[in-house]
Amino acid sequence: MSGHHTAGYLARLVEFARSASPAQMVGIGILTVFVISFLAGKRDKNIANTPIHGYRSIFEPTFLLQCSRMRCSIAEKFKFKDVPFIVRRFDTDYNILPIRYLEELRLVPPTILSSKIATSYNMLYEWTDLHFLIRSDLHANVMKRKLAPELSQYLEIAAEEVEYGWKIDVPQSEDWVEVDIQEILRMLVARMSARIFVGEPACRDPAWLRVCLDFTIDAFTTAFLIRMFPPLMRPLVAAFVPARYRLKHHRAKAEKVVGEKMKKHVEYMQRKKNGESTDDYEETLLDWMIEEANEGEATLSEMANRQLIMTLASVHTTSTNTAIFLFELCEHPEWLPMLREEIEEVNQQTGDASRTDIKRWHRHLDRMDSFLLECFRIHPPILLSPQRVALEPLTMKDGTHIPKGCRIAFANGEHQMDPEVTPDPLTFDPMRAYRKRQSSRLQHDRNQAVLTDLTNNLTFGYGNQACPGRFLGVAEVKFLLARLLTEFDFKYPEGKSMPKTMYADENVFISPSAKLMMRKRKVN
């Protein structure tokens, strides 16, 4: 380009800048920052020589590739299921490993491959104020060390809470009514979680229950929107994300609820020390955490934040899977009589869930369990599970080197749709696991919804960092379904069928506008 031409362009640029309106200038400014920060944006480390599939031509900008729906891209790339490949998200690259590596990675400690750090990064902890996740494991420890051993007692109080909310949340109409079944289930699950996590009176406070539902949506929305932009632009973008401001209100309410409970805990301990009766005090998971917390973990703000993240982990996950079960059942109503028969049989043998140990009772619901597993397979709540961040470099037995900082994941959804893993994978066959369980003692113990298994179920992750709340989650799903199917009929509104699945990166949702019809069951 000649000097004459350059001078000409510069003059035109100066002229444009002089005559541009303030709005145009702001637009140009934002565009410039966007381009510069995109060019300067650093990506996490990847496994050497790992192909990035999915580009339609060498001219396709990465930005367009990242916009393509994750499900399509994983499905397409899964043709390469025997070698690692990369899926590009706006904020990072995910190195998708063949499933055969999972067994080797099963027991790698979280100090080397961390699930929690993957969640913290996904949730963009700096922008959603979840820094505590990086330094504390109390929220997972309470599930493993308190909830799991005492699951029967916690399920009993959860059931009481459902009893309390039943007539408030579930329409008791004799005629068909159209309902937002996802919202009804969210509320019932939020009640159970709130009773177990913080207890009364918060679990009966509509404002707290609303926070339990809305925090998850607002935290995800904030993280999802901001992570679409390169780091340099995030401070600017964050200022325009309303969900981020709502997080502050949710935290204020959480601090109030948790602060009151912490005061009550001190009184409770004092009464105990004085040898006074404490029979009127119901211990919650928060009580355990207050006692087990170290100095840094015990602050009000961290305790409140932890309460919110436990709610985020438990409520939408459990309620969505219950809703999917009902949607699939309305799609395949021929299974309803068999499921109802099973519930009746088990209730006759053991007493219904209100009079028995739910932890034992739900294990007898084999057919319902199998139906649930098939729902997990066809509608995986997340397309990449489990996910880990390498905090230290790691070399696999076959020499594959995972560098420090690398994000790895497994394409669980595609894996369970692979005909070599699931014969005839496109068919919804809800008794697959049931048939396997009937085939031998070993298979009977294996094919259960609470268990993670390479050939059956990666819904809850895998190995030493798999979901510690799954025993509660699955019991809650089955408890709610048994009651709903016993007391109500369900069907789709006229002309409707299985709702659309929606994707936000690897996260999967059922269309929020999907409805069902329900009415009280007429039993002869």
Ligand code: HEM
């Ligand atoms: C159907 C319902 C649920 C699904 C699909 C689900 C799924 C998952 C998955 C995929 C993980 C990551 C596991 C890994 O990286 O290997 C996880 C972690 C976790 N889940 Fe669940 N979960 C459910 C219910 C629950 C419930 C009811 C609770 C609480 C009572 C809970 C608490 C947690 C916690 C605290 C973690 C993080 C553990 C850690 O940081 O080590 N989840 N869950």
